[in-house]
Amino acid sequence: MSWTVHADLRADCENCAGLCCVALPLSASADFAIDKDAGTPCPHLGDGFRCDIHGELRQRGFPGCTAYDCFGAGQRVTQVTFRGRDWRSEPEIAGDMMEAFRRMRRVHEMLRLLEEAWSHEATRQITTMMTLTIEDLEAIAQGDLESLFDIDLDHRQKSVGILLEIASAVIRTTDGSAGPLHGRASLVGARFRDADLRRASFRGALLLGADLRGADLRLADLLGADLRGARLDGADLRGALFLTQPQLESARGDASTRLPGHLDRPTHWPT
Ligand code: SF4
Numbered sequence: 001m002s003w004t005v006h007a008d009l010r011a012d013c014e015n016c017a018g019l020c021c022v023a024l025p026l027s028a029s030a031d032f033a034i035d036k037d038a039g040t041p042c043p044h045l046g047d048g049f050r051c052d053i054h055g056e057l058r059q060r061g062f063p064g065c066t067a068y069d070c071f072g073a074g075q076r077v078t079q080v081t082f083r084g085r086d087w088r089s090e091p092e093i094a095g096d097m098m099e100a101f102r103r104m105r106r107v108h109e110m111l112r113l114l115e116e117a118w119s120h121e122a123t124r125q126i127t128t129m130m131t132l133t134i135e136d137l138e139a140i141a142q143g144d145l146e147s148l149f150d151i152d153l154d155h156r157q158k159s160v161g162i163l164l165e166i167a168s169a170v171i172r173t174t175d176g177s178a179g180p181l182h183g184r185a186s187l188v189g190a191r192f193r194d195a196d197l198r199r200a201s202f203r204g205a206l207l208l209g210a211d212l213r214g215a216d217l218r219l220a221d222l223l224g225a226d227l228r229g230a231r232l233d234g235a236d237l238r239g240a241l242f243l244t245q246p247q248l249e250s251a252r253g254d255a256s257t258r259l260p261g262h263l264d265r266p267t268h269w270p271t
Helices: 073-081 091-118 121-142 145-150 153-173 245-250
Strands: none
Touching: 073 091, 073 121, 091 121, 091 145, 091 153, 121 145, 121 153
């Protein structure tokens, strides 16, 4: 399947007022060098809403920033919801702007996952349900602040989760049988080296530090799987479902890892 993430659902920092660097809290850890409260600007956020240490985030102790993706919520809130206004020039809008960003990211993440499911030939039988949900979420993303604040995001996420589960089952069982089911399993440090995991389900699974070197993960469902520190050297992830860039960034792979076409090879992976 050839699929490209729609430009609106990809981060465009040029058109964002640095919202992720303000709205989100940071906890001093292996991922972030400092503690910072939600709503407080990061001290590295410079003029023009650019990160002063962008080129050396890993070396400076901020690998967590390289693994973050707003799915395009930043530019949508800055340019559409707030029509180009920003929290620095107008501090009185900062609170609403940050809350809008946190909510919009959830909307955009749902859109990103639904669009991926929709693009599969195998899901034609549930296209109408997905199309209606995508149109509904898109209307919210294009709408005003009030409608964004009014929607029950937990409820929406539950319905979208059910739709994605149906889509995953349909895709994984078309032209073959489903692989092993490891949904929500605790697989910290598990050994799957060279395993045949085609069409498996790992949705919500904890795969921290798991050894997936050389594993065949084609058409495996990785929705929400925690891949921090997982080894993906030589693994085949072509067609893996609902895999996102932040998941890849948090894992370890190399030049021989085969990726879905819509994702980029993390620059910190050895070549
Ligand atoms: S280190 Fe840079 S990218 Fe990370 S939160 Fe601070 S300003 Fe943003």
